[in-house]
Amino acid sequence: MKKLEDFADDINKCSKCGLCQSVCPVYKITGNDCAVSRGKFVMLDGVLKGDLKLNKNIEKYLDMCLKCGKCKDFCPSNIDVCEIFNTAKYECAKNTFHGKVEKFLESKWVFGNVLKIFKFFVQCSAGFKPLTRDYVPPSPSRGEGIESFSSLQPCNSATVRLLYFQGCVNNVYPKTERAFKKICAHLDNVEIIERDFDCCGLPFLSSGNMERFEEVKKHNLQLIESCDFDYILTDCASCESTLKGYPSPGTTSHPLPQGARVETINAAEFLAGQDIKFEFKKPVKVTFHKPCHLANDDFLKPLLEKCENVEYVEMKDYDECCGFAGEFAIKNPKISRKISKQKALNAYETGADYILTTCPACVMGLHQGFLAAGKKAPKIMNIIEFLSLAEIEGK
Ligand code: SF4
Ligand code: SF4
Numbered sequence: 514m515k516k517l518e519d520f521a522d523d524i525n526k527c528s529k530c531g532l533c534q535s536v537c538p539v540y541k542i543t544g545n546d547c548a549v550s551r552g553k554f555v556m557l558d559g560v561l562k563g564d565l566k567l568n569k570n571i572e573k574y575l576d577m578c579l580k581c582g583k584c585k586d587f588c589p590s591n592i593d594v595c596e597i598f599n600t601a602k603y604e605c606a607k608n609t610f611h612g613k614v615e616k617f618l619e620s621k622w623v624f625g626n627v628l629k630i631f632k633f634f635v636q637c638s639a640g641f642k643p644l645t646r647d648y649v650p651p652s653p654s655r656g657e658g659i660e661s662f663s664s665l666q667p668c669n670s671a672t673v674r675l676l677y678f679q680g681c682v683n684n685v686y687p688k689t690e691r692a693f694k695k696i697c698a699h700l701d702n703v704e705i706i707e708r709d710f711d712c713c714g715l716p717f718l719s720s721g722n723m724e725r726f727e728e729v730k731k732h733n734l735q736l737i738e739s740c741d742f743d744y745i746l747t748d749c750a751s752c753e754s755t756l757k758g759y760p761s762p763g764t765t766s767h768p769l770p771q772g773a774r775v776e777t778i779n780a781a782e783f784l785a786g787q788d789i790k791f792e793f794k795k796p797v798k799v800t801f802h803k804p805c806h807l808a809n810d811d812f813l814k815p816l817l818e819k820c821e822n823v824e825y826v827e828m829k830d831y832d833e834c835c836g837f838a839g840e841f842a843i844k845n846p847k848i849s850r851k852i853s854k855q856k857a858l859n860a861y862e863t864g865a866d867y868i869l870t871t872c873p874a875c876v877m878g879l880h881q882g883f884l885a886a887g888k889k890a891p892k893i894m895n896i897i898e899f900l901s902l903a904e905i906e907g908k
Contacts, residue, residue: 514603514723514724514727515596515600516600516604517557517560517561517567517597517600517601517604518561519600520557520596520597520600521561523592523593523597524554524557524558524561524592524597525558526590526592527550527551527554527558527588527590527592528589528590529551529554529555530551530589531551532587532588532589533549533550533551533583533584533587533588534546534549534551535587536583536584536586536587537549537550537583537584538579538581538583538833538834538836538852539577539578539579539845539848539852542848542851542852543577543848545577547574547577548574548577548578549584550584550585550588550592550594552574553574553575553578553594553598553601554592554597556571556574557571557597557601560601567601567604567605568605571601571605572602572605572606575598575601575602575605576602576840576841576844576845577841577844577845577848578594578598578841579805579834579836579838579841579852580595580598580599580719580805580838580841581805581834581838582594582595582805582806583805583834599718599719599721599723600721600723601721602719602720602721603721603722603723604721605721606720606721606722607721612721615720615722616722616724616725619716619717619720619722619725620725621711621725621728624712625711628681628684628685631685632684632685632686635685635686636685636686671702672702672703672704673702673703673704673743673744674704674706674741674742674743674744675703675704675705675706675742675743675744675745675746675783676706676707676708676737676740676742676744676745676746677690677693677705677706677707677746677747678710678713678733678745678746678747678752678756678777679707679710679747680710680712680713680747680748680749680751680752680873681712681713681716682749682873682874683748683749683873688895688898689748689749689780689873689895689897689898690748691901692895692897692898692900692901693748693780693897693901695901695905696784696789696897696900696901696905696907699789699905699906699907700787700789700907700908701907701908705746706740706742708736708739708740709736710732710733710736711728711729711732711733712729713729713733713749713751713752713755713756714726714729714730714733714755715751715752715754715755715839716839716840717729718755719838719839719840719841720840730759733756733759734759744776744777744778744783745776745777745778746777746778746779746780746783747777747778747779747780748779748780748781748871748895748897749779749871749872749873750779750804750805750806750807750870750871750872750875751804751806751872751874753777753778753779753806753807753808754806754807754808755806756777757777757808779807779812779871780871780897781812781813781816781871781896781897782811782812784812784816784819784897784900785812785813785815785816785819787907787908788907788908789819789905789906789907789908790819790820790821790905790906790907791819791820791821791823791900791903791904791905792820792821792822792903792904792905792906793820793821793822793823793902793903793904794822794904795822796822796823796824797822797823797824797866797867798823798824798825798826798863798864798865798866798867799817799823799824799825799826799865799866799867799868799869799899800825800826800827800828800831800860800863800865800867800868800869801813801825801827801828801831801868801869801870801896802828802831802835802856802860802868802869802870802875802879803831803832803870804835804870804871804872804874804875805832805834805838806872807871807872810832813825816896816900820900820903826863826864826865827863828859828860828862828863828865829859829862830855830856830859831859833855833856833859834852834856834878835852835853835856835870835874835875835878835879835882836848836849836850836851836852836853836854836855836856836878836881836882837849837853837874837875837877837878837881838874838878839874842877842878842881849878849881850881850882850885851885852882853878853879853881853882853885854882854885854886855882856878856879856882857879857882857883857885857886857888857890858882858886858888860879860882860891861883861886861888861891865891866891866892867891867892867893867894867899868890868891868892868893868894869894869895869896869899870893870894870895870896871895871896871897872895873895876893876894876895879893880893
């Protein structure tokens with residue numbers, strides 16, 4: 514496990530140019546230099562030099578970060594801010610009372626059982642039947658292979674084997690997962706493999722609970738290594754970015770099953786590469802919010818081109834953060850609501866019937882924004898759920 518001192522060189526790379534201020538959503542709202550990476554690096558530099566202590570005040574500013582990575586993308590010194598802040602947060606919290614309480618709440622027993630209880634109540638109230646594992650969609654044996662799209666390379670076999678990483682929200686309320694399966698039932702070359710994955714670990718990483726993150730990562734990697742599949746598929750941008758940060762399976766410490774290739778793709782990217790059509794009975798207007806953790810949205814245009822009767826309107830700042838970011842919204846509710854409100858107003862101005870995205874936390878952020886803006890929200894959902902509402906014709 515890395516220590517803050519391991520990042521001394523990176524922290525020193527910060528030239529204090531202040532360019533990060535122009536992209537940081539938290540700085541834009543607060544105008545506080547301690548909220549943006551430059552200010553945090555000044556504090557952490559002081560800690561490393563022994564001039565400051567990692568105390569509650571510094572922790573407060575470390576928590577004042579969406580981990581959106583906008584500053585990293587813009588930083589001329591290309592400093593990986595999130596890893597540094599997560600490590601600093603780990604060192605802040607490890608010996609404190611509240612750090613121990615957070616660890617207890619995030620422990621496998623508490624976190625796992627809370628999710629199970631949520632799942633029970635949510636699925637009872639929604640009338641869901643329990644999900645089955647190892648789902649294989651009907652296969653009427655039409656066509657051969659798949660149409661490849663961007664990073665999706667043609668597979669060795671005619672059938673594409675997708676290892677579905679559900680993520681916590683889908684585990685509790687599997688709306689998107691069901692929608693994806695509904696769509697895949699119209700494709701004859703897809704096999705969905707499911708395993709009992711744990712959380713991807715992002716919430717633990719963000720709260721500095723590195724031990725718990727290592728625990729879930731180990732569990733998930735063991736399951737990944739025990740499966741034969743072509744792609745790990747997820748419908749959540751946050752899970753996707755976290756899985757892509759796991760150590761690469763296939764190295765000596767993480768051997769792969771023979772012949773398996775590992776690439777994590779999101780469900781929308783996968784569908785954009787398929788020979789499939791989505792016909793909506795009535796014309797609908799949609800807009801799209803790009804989650805901060807979504808590496809690229811190249812799939813959006815080809816996917817919408819497969820839809821009939823769908824008009825796309827880009828919202829202003831469509832890739833700006835929704836302001837939610839899990840723990841951030843709990844610890845900084847006022848700032849979170851202000852950022853969400855601006856996002857909601859940008860979406861509202863498009864007049865769209867549907868706001869689409871690829872992250873369940875962003876769905877919550879958008880709802881929070883509409884509430885804060887006092888506007889009636891249009892339908893907000895994962896793009897996969899939206900597509901499943903259409904008449905589907907696939908091969
Ligand atoms: S953009 Fe990078 S180098 Fe410039 S102040 Fe921000 S963190 Fe430092
Ligand atoms: S990760 Fe996002 S919220 Fe955090 S300092 Fe960088 S731009 Fe600001």
